[in-house]
Amino acid sequence: MILTLTEKIVRSSDCTSFCFAPANKIDWHAGQYMQFTLPHQNPDERGINRFFTISSAPHEGFVMITTRFAFDKSSTFKKALFSLEKGSSISALPPKGEFIINNFTEEYVLVAGGIGITPFRSIILDLEYKKELGNGSIYLLYSNRDNEIVFKDELDRVAVNFNKFKIRYIISPQRCDIGLIKIAVPDYREKIYYISGPGGLVKSVEEGLVADGISQSAINLDYFPGY
Ligand SMILES: Cc1cc2nc3c(=O)[nH]c(=O)nc-3n(C[C@H](O)[C@H](O)[C@H](O)COP(=O)(O)OP(=O)(O)OC[C@H]3O[C@@H](n4cnc5c(N)ncnc54)[C@H](O)[C@@H]3O)c2cc1C
Numbered sequence: 001m002i003l004t005l006t007e008k009i010v011r012s013s014d015c016t017s018f019c020f021a022p023a024n025k026i027d028w029h030a031g032q033y034m035q036f037t038l039p040h041q042n043p044d045e046r047g048i049n050r051f052f053t054i055s056s057a058p059h060e061g062f063v064m065i066t067t068r069f070a071f072d073k074s075s076t077f078k079k080a081l082f083s084l085e086k087g088s089s090i091s092a093l094p095p096k097g098e099f100i101i102n103n104f105t106e107e108y109v110l111v112a113g114g115i116g117i118t119p120f121r122s123i124i125l126d127l128e129y130k131k132e133l134g135n136g137s138i139y140l141l142y143s144n145r146d147n148e149i150v151f152k153d154e155l156d157r158v159a160v161n162f163n164k165f166k167i168r169y170i171i172s173p174q175r176c177d178i179g180l181i182k183i184a185v186p187d188y189r190e191k192i193y194y195i196s197g198p199g200g201l202v203k204s205v206e207e208g209l210v211a212d213g214i215s216q217s218a219i220n221l222d223y224f225p226g227y
Pocket residue numbers: 033044045046050051052053054065066067068069070073074075076077078115118119223224225226227
């Protein structure tokens with residue numbers, strides 16, 4: 001499918017959202033991703049395809065991806081993406097992925113490492129829109145390397161309106177590990193976990209939970225390779 005760039009939103013000094021209008025209506029579940037293809041000159045060995053989570057919620061009607069730019073160290077794909085002009089097109093395969101919440105009646109802990117916030121922005125705004133956010137409860141544990149916290153304003157707005165949605169921002173050098181989860185989340189053993197972000201963080205939080213006796217079946221993972 002073809003998507004046309006309608007807007008770029010700078011989120012922090014190295015993070016931007018790209019909003020695309022799909023040529024035909026696309027349905028997706030909050031938390032899903034797409035594979036994007038962006039042909040460009042002299043691609044490096046990482047090539048012209050990338051997976052990105054759709055960070056917009058389905059009711060917003062546009063496809064938004066949110067990603068970091070490593071400046072000189074960036075891949076040729078990211079350089080091409082960040083230099084796209086409004087009105088340019090990109091192609092993508094249909095949305096996929098199981099990192100979704102089907103039945104929001106349970107108690108959830110969402111663990112985001114940096115850019116791993118993207119599926120949670122979609123999920124939380126979707127639940128808010130469907131008026132389901134009061135049904136279960138959510139603890140969002142959101143780790144960042146500094147105070148430039150992507151989507152903080154939107155997340156804080158939702159937390160003000162729903163007392164069962166709680167956010168804990170964790171700024172480096174503090175780390176999100178099992179010790180912090182025990183302090184931050186009451187009845188942490190009774191929750192369903194969703195962990196998203198660069199591989200190292202996802203793996204270490206998962207290992208901490210499993211070592212503490214939490215069942216693998218209560219843990220959902222979304223690895224972002226390449227960081
Ligand atoms: C299901 C899924 C969902 C995802 N969702 C998102 C998302 O929402 N947002 C997001 O940002 N990412 C997401 N990703 C990850 C994304 O696909 C990229 O892997 C990631 O953004 C890194 O992009 P890049 O490879 O272009 O590297 P860059 O971001 O350009 O660079 C990242 C780092 O790699 C180093 N590097 C760059 N080029 C090379 C090279 N040729 N060889 C070795 N090192 C190099 C750089 O020094 C830099 O530190 C997702 C991945 C999956 C599988």
